Amino acid sequence: MQGDFRTEFVRDPVGLRQHPALVLNADYRPLSYYPLSLWPWQEAVKAVFLDRVDIVAEYDAEVHSPSMVIRIPSVVVLRDFVRPQKRVAFTRFNLFLRDGFRCQYCGSKGDLTFDHVIPRARGGVTSWENVVAACSPCNLRKGSRSLRQSGLHLTRAPRRPGAEELRDRGRRFPPHHLHDSWIDFLYWDAELEA
Ligand SMILES: [Zn+2]
Helix, strand or coil, X not given: CCHHHHCCCCCCCCCCCCCCXXXXXXXXXXXXXXXXXXXXXXXXXXXXXXXXXXXEEEXXXXXXXXXXXXXXXXXXXXXXXXXXXXXXXXXHHXXXXXXXXXXXXXXXXXXXXXXXXXXXXXXXXXXXXXXXXXXXXXXXXXXXXXHHHHCCCCCCCCCCCCHHHHHHHHCCCCCCCCCHHHHHHHHCCCCXXX
Protein backbone atom coordinates (compact mmCIF):
# COMPACT_ATOMS: atom_id res chain seq x y z
CA MET A 1 0.00 0.00 0.00
CA GLN A 2 2.72 2.42 0.99
CA GLY A 3 4.52 1.69 -2.24
CA ASP A 4 1.67 3.35 -4.11
CA PHE A 5 2.76 6.69 -2.86
CA ARG A 6 6.45 6.69 -3.21
CA THR A 7 7.47 5.74 -6.69
CA GLU A 8 6.84 7.14 -10.13
CA PHE A 9 6.95 10.86 -9.69
CA VAL A 10 6.88 13.14 -12.70
CA ARG A 11 10.55 13.78 -13.30
CA ASP A 12 10.36 16.67 -15.66
CA PRO A 13 7.09 18.47 -15.95
CA VAL A 14 7.41 20.16 -19.32
CA GLY A 15 6.91 23.66 -18.06
CA LEU A 16 3.76 23.38 -16.05
CA ARG A 17 1.59 22.61 -19.02
CA GLN A 18 0.92 19.12 -17.79
CA HIS A 19 -0.45 20.44 -14.51
CA PRO A 20 1.38 18.08 -12.15
CA ALA A 21 0.26 18.06 -8.52
CA LEU A 22 2.68 18.45 -5.64
CA VAL A 23 2.06 15.57 -3.23
CA LEU A 24 2.43 16.31 0.46
CA ASN A 25 2.59 13.79 3.24
CA ALA A 26 -0.02 14.13 5.98
CA ASP A 27 2.42 16.43 7.82
CA TYR A 28 2.35 18.83 4.85
CA ARG A 29 5.93 18.13 3.85
CA PRO A 30 6.58 16.86 0.32
CA LEU A 31 6.83 13.08 0.10
CA SER A 32 10.12 13.64 -1.66
CA TYR A 33 12.17 16.71 -2.47
CA TYR A 34 14.41 15.30 -5.13
CA PRO A 35 12.89 14.15 -7.29
CA LEU A 36 10.06 16.36 -6.13
CA SER A 37 6.94 14.32 -5.42
CA LEU A 38 4.76 15.31 -8.36
CA TRP A 39 1.91 13.26 -9.73
CA PRO A 40 0.40 13.60 -13.19
CA TRP A 41 -2.90 15.44 -12.85
CA GLN A 42 -4.83 12.31 -13.78
CA GLU A 43 -3.46 10.50 -10.72
CA ALA A 44 -4.13 13.44 -8.45
CA VAL A 45 -7.73 13.64 -9.62
CA LYS A 46 -8.14 9.91 -9.17
CA ALA A 47 -6.72 10.08 -5.63
CA VAL A 48 -9.20 12.85 -4.81
CA PHE A 49 -12.09 10.66 -5.91
CA LEU A 50 -10.70 7.72 -3.94
CA ASP A 51 -10.58 9.93 -0.81
CA ARG A 52 -6.87 9.32 -0.43
CA VAL A 53 -5.95 12.98 -0.59
CA ASP A 54 -7.36 16.39 0.14
CA ILE A 55 -6.93 19.28 -2.24
CA VAL A 56 -4.79 22.10 -0.84
CA ALA A 57 -4.49 24.32 -3.92
CA GLU A 58 -5.74 24.29 -7.49
CA TYR A 59 -4.76 25.40 -10.95
CA ASP A 60 -7.02 27.70 -12.91
CA ALA A 61 -7.38 24.94 -15.47
CA GLU A 62 -10.37 22.64 -15.38
CA VAL A 63 -11.09 19.16 -16.61
CA HIS A 64 -14.45 18.17 -17.90
CA SER A 65 -16.08 14.80 -17.67
CA PRO A 66 -19.55 14.11 -19.07
CA SER A 67 -21.07 14.74 -15.66
CA MET A 68 -18.88 17.31 -13.97
CA VAL A 69 -16.21 19.97 -14.13
CA ILE A 70 -13.34 20.04 -11.65
CA ARG A 71 -10.38 22.32 -11.24
CA ILE A 72 -7.07 20.50 -11.45
CA PRO A 73 -5.36 20.25 -8.06
CA SER A 74 -1.88 21.81 -7.87
CA VAL A 75 -1.19 20.63 -4.30
CA VAL A 76 -2.69 17.59 -2.59
CA VAL A 77 -2.08 16.20 0.88
CA LEU A 78 -2.28 12.52 1.78
CA ARG A 79 -4.90 11.64 4.36
CA ASP A 80 -2.75 8.88 5.81
CA PHE A 81 0.80 9.59 6.89
CA VAL A 82 3.42 7.62 4.98
CA ARG A 83 6.34 6.86 7.22
CA PRO A 84 9.60 7.80 5.50
CA GLN A 85 11.97 4.97 4.84
CA LYS A 86 14.75 4.82 7.40
CA ARG A 87 17.23 2.93 5.31
CA VAL A 88 18.68 4.68 2.32
CA ALA A 89 19.03 2.49 -0.75
CA PHE A 90 22.51 2.28 -2.22
CA THR A 91 21.72 3.56 -5.70
CA ARG A 92 23.63 5.66 -8.20
CA PHE A 93 21.21 8.52 -7.74
CA ASN A 94 21.43 8.49 -3.93
CA LEU A 95 25.20 8.32 -4.04
CA PHE A 96 25.41 11.33 -6.33
CA LEU A 97 22.89 13.12 -4.14
CA ARG A 98 24.94 12.39 -1.00
CA ASP A 99 27.93 13.91 -2.74
CA GLY A 100 25.93 16.91 -3.93
CA PHE A 101 26.53 15.99 -7.59
CA ARG A 102 30.13 17.15 -7.25
CA CYS A 103 33.47 15.45 -7.68
CA GLN A 104 34.66 14.58 -4.20
CA TYR A 105 38.26 15.31 -5.16
CA CYS A 106 38.11 18.65 -6.99
CA GLY A 107 34.52 19.82 -6.50
CA SER A 108 33.77 19.97 -10.21
CA LYS A 109 30.17 19.42 -11.28
CA GLY A 110 30.60 18.11 -14.81
CA ASP A 111 31.14 14.68 -16.26
CA LEU A 112 30.61 12.69 -13.07
CA THR A 113 31.57 9.07 -12.67
CA PHE A 114 32.03 6.76 -9.70
CA ASP A 115 35.37 6.14 -8.12
CA HIS A 116 36.36 3.37 -5.73
CA VAL A 117 38.53 5.07 -3.10
CA ILE A 118 40.31 1.80 -2.44
CA PRO A 119 40.49 0.49 -6.00
CA ARG A 120 38.71 -2.73 -6.80
CA ALA A 121 41.99 -4.13 -8.02
CA ARG A 122 43.23 -3.75 -4.45
CA GLY A 123 40.23 -5.37 -2.88
CA GLY A 124 38.10 -2.25 -2.51
CA VAL A 125 34.40 -3.02 -2.23
CA THR A 126 31.41 -1.23 -3.72
CA SER A 127 29.87 0.41 -0.67
CA TRP A 128 28.81 3.77 0.72
CA GLU A 129 32.15 3.96 2.49
CA ASN A 130 34.28 3.25 -0.54
CA VAL A 131 32.56 4.82 -3.54
CA VAL A 132 32.45 8.54 -4.29
CA ALA A 133 31.33 10.79 -7.12
CA ALA A 134 34.38 11.80 -9.16
CA CYS A 135 34.84 13.69 -12.40
CA SER A 136 36.43 11.82 -15.29
CA PRO A 137 39.79 13.66 -15.08
CA CYS A 138 40.15 12.90 -11.35
CA ASN A 139 39.01 9.33 -11.88
CA LEU A 140 41.57 8.93 -14.63
CA ARG A 141 44.28 10.57 -12.60
CA LYS A 142 43.63 8.30 -9.67
CA GLY A 143 43.43 5.15 -11.75
CA SER A 144 44.07 2.09 -9.64
CA ARG A 145 46.33 3.89 -7.23
CA SER A 146 45.62 4.39 -3.56
CA LEU A 147 44.50 7.77 -2.36
CA ARG A 148 47.93 8.55 -0.97
CA GLN A 149 49.75 7.52 -4.12
CA SER A 150 47.43 9.58 -6.28
CA GLY A 151 48.02 12.80 -4.37
CA LEU A 152 44.26 13.47 -4.45
CA HIS A 153 42.29 14.45 -1.38
CA LEU A 154 38.71 13.70 -0.50
CA THR A 155 36.45 16.61 0.41
CA ARG A 156 34.74 14.42 3.01
CA ALA A 157 35.14 10.87 4.17
CA PRO A 158 32.39 8.87 2.44
CA ARG A 159 29.80 7.17 4.60
CA ARG A 160 26.23 5.95 4.50
CA PRO A 161 23.89 8.95 4.69
CA GLY A 162 20.84 9.02 6.94
CA ALA A 163 17.39 9.33 5.34
CA GLU A 164 16.82 12.80 6.80
CA GLU A 165 20.24 13.95 5.69
CA LEU A 166 19.62 12.82 2.13
CA ARG A 167 16.22 14.46 2.17
CA ASP A 168 17.79 17.75 3.24
CA ARG A 169 20.36 17.44 0.47
CA GLY A 170 17.54 17.00 -2.01
CA ARG A 171 16.03 20.30 -0.97
CA ARG A 172 19.06 22.07 -2.38
CA PHE A 173 18.01 21.01 -5.87
CA PRO A 174 14.74 22.74 -6.58
CA PRO A 175 13.03 21.72 -9.81
CA HIS A 176 13.35 23.92 -12.86
CA HIS A 177 9.65 24.58 -12.93
CA LEU A 178 7.82 25.62 -9.81
CA HIS A 179 4.19 26.46 -9.54
CA ASP A 180 3.51 29.38 -7.17
CA SER A 181 1.28 27.25 -5.01
CA TRP A 182 4.11 24.80 -4.32
CA ILE A 183 6.60 27.25 -2.90
CA ASP A 184 5.12 27.56 0.58
CA PHE A 185 5.35 23.82 1.04
CA LEU A 186 8.88 23.52 -0.23
CA TYR A 187 10.32 26.20 1.96
CA TRP A 188 7.94 26.74 4.85
CA ASP A 189 10.30 25.12 7.34
CA ALA A 190 13.45 26.73 5.94
CA GLU A 191 15.27 28.98 8.35
CA LEU A 192 14.29 32.59 8.01
CA GLU A 193 17.00 35.05 7.12
CA ALA A 194 17.47 37.82 9.65
ZN1 LIG B 1 37.49 16.03 -10.04
